[in-house]
Amino acid sequence: MASKLPPVQTGLKGRCPVCGEGTLFKGFLEFADRCEACHADFSKEDAGDGPTVFVIFIVGIFIVPLALGFSMILNAPMWLTLLIWIPIIIIVCLILLRVLRGVMFNLQWKHDALEIKSKDIQQ
Numbered sequence: 184m185a186s187k188l189p190p191v192q193t194g195l196k197g198r199c200p201v202c203g204e205g206t207l208f209k210g211f212l213e214f215a216d217r218c219e220a221c222h223a224d225f226s227k228e229d230a231g232d233g234p235t236v237f238v239i240f241i242v243g244i245f246i247v248p249l250a251l252g253f254s255m256i257l258n259a260p261m262w263l264t265l266l267i268w269i270p271i272i273i274i275v276c277l278i279l280l281r282v283l284r285g286v287m288f289n290l291q292w293k294h295d296a297l298e299i300k301s302k303d304i305q306q
């Protein structure tokens with residue numbers, strides 16, 4: 184069931200790819216089984232590990248150098264660098280993971296990209 188809603192916008196908001204009203208998540212990172220507004224079935228969709236890879240790239244390229252720069256420029260002790268930056272990195276990773284899961288889920292839905300199972304190949 185493809186959608187005409189813009190997948191990146193609905194994904195960034197964590198909204199349903201069909202109606203754009205219901206939320207994708209029932210927890211912070213866990214997908215709901217269906218849309219609370221239009222009852223679209225989310226159970227077969229799964230963004231897999233894709234969002235995690237993007238989070239690793241984004242945090243590794245932008246956030247970790249900030250932490251290293253903080254330590255080198257301010258000549259901060261390692262314990263202070265770790266104390267400040269580990270929570271920041273964890274929070275940024277979790278927020279990015281939620282956002283990117285929503286975006287990838289919406290892109291999958293728009294392009295009907297379902298997981299290929301072994302039984303699909305044998306037919």
Ligand SMILES: [Zn+2]
Pocket residue numbers: 199200201202203204205218219220221222223
């Ligand atoms: Zn919906």
